[in-house]
Amino acid sequence: MIIGVPKEIKNHEYRVGMTPASVRELVNHKHSVLVETNAGIGIGFTDEDYTAAGATVLATAAEVFAKAEMIVKVKEPQAVERAMLREGQILFTYLHLAPDLPQTEDLIKSKAICIAYETVTDNRGGLPLLAPMSEVAGRMSIQAGARALEKSCAGRGMLLGGVPGVAPAKVVVIGGGMVGTNAAQMAVGLGADVTVLDRSVDVLRRINAQFNGAVKAIYSTADALEQEVLAADLVIGGVLVPGAAAPKLVTKDHIKRMKPGSAIVDVAIDQGGCVETSKPTTHADPTYIVDDVVHYCVANMPGAVPRTSTFALNNATLPFIIRLANKGYKQALLDDQHLMNGLNVINGQVTNQSVAEALGFTFVEPKTALNA
Numbered sequence: 001m002i003i004g005v006p007k008e009i010k011n012h013e014y015r016v017g018m019t020p021a022s023v024r025e026l027v028n029h030k031h032s033v034l035v036e037t038n039a040g041i042g043i044g045f046t047d048e049d050y051t052a053a054g055a056t057v058l059a060t061a062a063e064v065f066a067k068a069e070m071i072v073k074v075k076e077p078q079a080v081e082r083a084m085l086r087e088g089q090i091l092f093t094y095l096h097l098a099p100d101l102p103q104t105e106d107l108i109k110s111k112a113i114c115i116a117y118e119t120v121t122d123n124r125g126g127l128p129l130l131a132p133m134s135e136v137a138g139r140m141s142i143q144a145g146a147r148a149l150e151k152s153c154a155g156r157g158m159l160l161g162g163v164p165g166v167a168p169a170k171v172v173v174i175g176g177g178m179v180g181t182n183a184a185q186m187a188v189g190l191g192a193d194v195t196v197l198d199r200s201v202d203v204l205r206r207i208n209a210q211f212n213g214a215v216k217a218i219y220s221t222a223d224a225l226e227q228e229v230l231a232a233d234l235v236i237g238g239v240l241v242p243g244a245a246a247p248k249l250v251t252k253d254h255i256k257r258m259k260p261g262s263a264i265v266d267v268a269i270d271q272g273g274c275v276e277t278s279k280p281t282t283h284a285d286p287t288y289i290v291d292d293v294v295h296y297c298v299a300n301m302p303g304a305v306p307r308t309s310t311f312a313l314n315n316a317t318l319p320f321i322i323r324l325a326n327k328g329y330k331q332a333l334l335d336d337q338h339l340m341n342g343l344n345v346i347n348g349q350v351t352n353q354s355v356a357e358a359l360g361f362t363f364v365e366p367k368t369a370l371n372a
């Protein structure tokens, strides 16, 4: 198969779909890999590194899209990239379609086979291609939140861990999954007073055991959530209903009543955000203020630490890329229900139920759409 790796074009996005080491694996499996010039330059991979791994370097994204049978990316395709997709071409990347009608419409129009990293599942109930980036974003959320609490960012002017004689900041993490657990780990490490809210009792049990009681694990009713958020110095939004738009758990009214100078890092912003006042921001201009609450809503947080993130992402995606290339998309999907769960749009049909429901499209069973 001919696999194409374009350079990412989202604001301050330096990750790349395949490292030279991943390219070498595909070449060893007798596939061809086309890489756009400078695709990995932001993390120190030169065109020569890719050539040495067996890739062919092309001058433009247009050439990569025109020649490749499968495009491997990191972020959702931007409008100019969507315009280059074609019928029958495989797109393997993050998509986050539920809150993004224009993208979904373009992918439908393209008739491409669009497999989203974030809805691929595993047999332990996890999301193996989202998990590595959630680990990164969860850990980063505390760095971002700590910065947002500084006075120069219009924060309360608090140190997360306090100092001897001064109480630490109160950090409230909504959602105790991958993002939430990693956020809690970093916040506890810095000495903050940490509470995690989740609506899964199993998740709360795991948090309790993992942190040996150092993190409060609270069942997320509307009452508990309101009480915790209003008392918080820093709120981390890390909820997910896979494929679906994030529920708006923190309301405009909560924001009005939160402490002036408190901060929110809404990691769930890539699924639309779990805070009513959230809107996507970029690494170039990551925060804004609503009712004296600092909001950080960067939708590609791992893009800020692209070396760590690219390696972590490739570790997870490589086996799937190899299977798609070796078997072709149809057989690879039919052989693996977990990969099939990643199929969001194919040949103009929406095959993810949550996406279809969120945006008002007809849902078509993936197997039906595949055999059409």
Ligand SMILES: NC(=O)C1=CN([C@@H]2O[C@H](COP(=O)(O)OP(=O)(O)OC[C@H]3O[C@@H](n4cnc5c(N)ncnc54)[C@H](O)[C@@H]3O)[C@@H](O)[C@H]2O)C=CC1
Residues within 6 Å of the ligand: 118, 127, 130, 131, 133, 134, 135, 137, 174, 175, 176, 177, 178, 179, 180, 197, 198, 199, 200, 203, 220, 238, 239, 240, 241, 246, 247, 249, 266, 267, 268, 269, 270, 271, 298, 299, 300, 301, 302
């Ligand atoms: N902004 C960014 O750069 C990044 C964003 N993300 C996003 O972060 C979000 C969280 O991802 P993960 O931690 O991997 O998901 P996960 O599935 O591991 O955890 C989500 C947790 O939310 C809980 N939850 C769902 N509804 C809830 C509710 N109403 N109240 C309380 N808890 C609720 C679930 O029980 C689960 O424990 C996703 O939207 C993901 O796409 C992930 C990586 C990077």
Ligand SMILES: CC(=O)C(=O)O
Residues within 6 Å of the ligand: 075, 094, 130, 133, 134, 270, 299, 300, 301, 302, 303
């Ligand atoms: C998951 C995601 O949105 C990211 O890594 O950018």
Ligand SMILES: [Mg+2]
Residues within 6 Å of the ligand: 255, 256, 257, 258, 259, 260, 291, 292, 293
């Ligand atoms: Mg306020």
